[in-house]
Amino acid sequence: VTHDIAVIPGDGIGKEVVPVSLDLLNVLADIHGGITFQFTEFPWGCDYYLAHGEMLPKDGINELKQHEQIFLGAVGDQNLVPDHISLWGLLIKIRRECQQVINLRPVKYIEGVSSPLANPNDFDFMVVRENSEGEYSEIGGTMHSGPDEITIQNAVFTRKAVERTIRFACTLAEERNQKVTSATKSNGIVYSMPFWDKIFAEVGEDYPKLEKQSQHIDALSAFLVTKPSSFDVIVGSNLFGDILTDIGAAIMGSIGIAPAANINLEGKYPSMFEPVHGSAPDIVGKGIANPIGQIWSAKMMLDHIGYPELATLLFNAMASTITSGIKTPDLGGNQTTEEVVDEINKRLLAD
């Protein structure tokens, strides 16, 4: 079988961590034997914008839709292009037009990272984030000027999107440790969050065996710091999921290791795999970008396309590399991107 993957290195360190991850995917294909990856690279991002006045060509989204999956590095570099252009023009555009309605992000303790937590314990949870609407809405505007200026921002919550997100989370919890926590703020945000809570209660009835709880986003954010090992699956809106997964990345020891899958539920369009970190312009060219977030995203892609054994192989090689002390400076190590990847490669081949 040939897997046809669209690759968008994007900006900054995306161009450093994507190629090395493709190499590892090829190694895994060889190990497996029966599969090959066909990578089609698209040079879209801020440089492309500076040259062409758009983040991707007019038929770019259609081109992407011809591929099986999308493997993306990082998008955005405020020094070159304002974020609202680069992100809405490429990253958020792909998420929406390819109907990647779920954003799935694991938060897992890896032995050997220097976590900012005193007792990182063995936390291991998944955040399921609504990825298509909510607080990220283009409905709203500003009126009046001078001292009377006022801006209204709409957050849009449809039953359809909320329901499928919560259902995805509950199904995932059934396959894991039977516990789902819903992020809310119904004590302060009085329309959207009670609506979210209502659907969480309804959908929850279809999952009688699950332990279900709601936590306000403020308290929940604090709990990720004080008792992260008490969670299994957390489900939240677009904004809440965004905040929780960055806190998740922080307690994991570095945003450089956190991965994400943007999932198209019906498989009609490609899903997209990308690390949580950005393009990190400050460390570009230094050879010290942490490749783990990108590699872990490749691991999520392998799971998604049906190779859980390869995914596990990659994860173990990656995690044991970190545990053995071979890691980039952001994790408290002093290895380069290349040295980390070489070690992972070695461990894959040794297996």
Next chain:
Amino acid sequence: VTHDIAVIPGDGIGKEVVPVSLDLLNVLADIHGGITFQFTEFPWGCDYYLAHGEMLPKDGINELKQHEQIFLGAVGDQNLVPDHISLWGLLIKIRRECQQVINLRPVKYIEGVSSPLANPNDFDFMVVRENSEGEYSEIGGTMHSGPDEITIQNAVFTRKAVERTIRFACTLAEERNQKVTSATKSNGIVYSMPFWDKIFAEVGEDYPKLEKQSQHIDALSAFLVTKPSSFDVIVGSNLFGDILTDIGAAIMGSIGIAPAANINLEGKYPSMFEPVHGSAPDIVGKGIANPIGQIWSAKMMLDHIGYPELATLLFNAMASTITSGIKTPDLGGNQTTEEVVDEINKRLLAD
């Protein structure tokens, strides 16, 4: 001088930590010599609601407005009354009707607490939270039913409110360490947050000496965990300030110690001082409620009404009590509320 303070113990442990804090305030008045406190207690809260069908009487807000300041414990107990009734009926009602437009919350490392952070360092920053509008808005609603059901939630940002909040933060930073960080999410929330950013830039021009930066709420939440000592003053919207201060409470070691001031800027109506924690129904009656959040709120009230020396006296007695190991279970100690207060009292009298 007599200071006329309205006291609302409220619900749960509010009734345990408020009285002991009033005792300490009386001790401080004696130490000072020239002042007395006159406390007028209002029995409003969930019990009141169960007896009278309302969280406070019709003229309750007017009664409060006759007093100089408000000292509040905790409001809300989901087991008795739904949060949207108890909180919007009392806590948020007071904040809004008394025009307490700024919520000010210190986040400060105290030696001797068991912080969840491996290296808590010496963080010490203030969060200035917009307290009157933003994401906490009663504009919005639901339409259609069944699978088409949709809810729109409006967030309302007025120049007036955003500007005074940011100005307050900048002025505070001038008195402190010259650095202000604005919480944004303009890369995802495309109307309200660019509006916020624009006003931050404009107001910032009036404070040329300050170091000014913006951080997206997701990254900023993570930074409170990974590098809290890099902040001086953080300013954010109602929701963002809410989330950041709970993370702040978490890194301080316990939500039980975090205080807040809800400030009426013109002094036309009373300001309100309340801990960040809730009513904690699970530990009511056990005598182990942490009184520090409430006592630190009293300290903020002393600062506000013009007794910085008394405020410092109280803070030092309180902090040194914790550092000496006399603390409640949530901080890793095994003392009772009363034992902690007795020790603080002793230290005040010894000074």
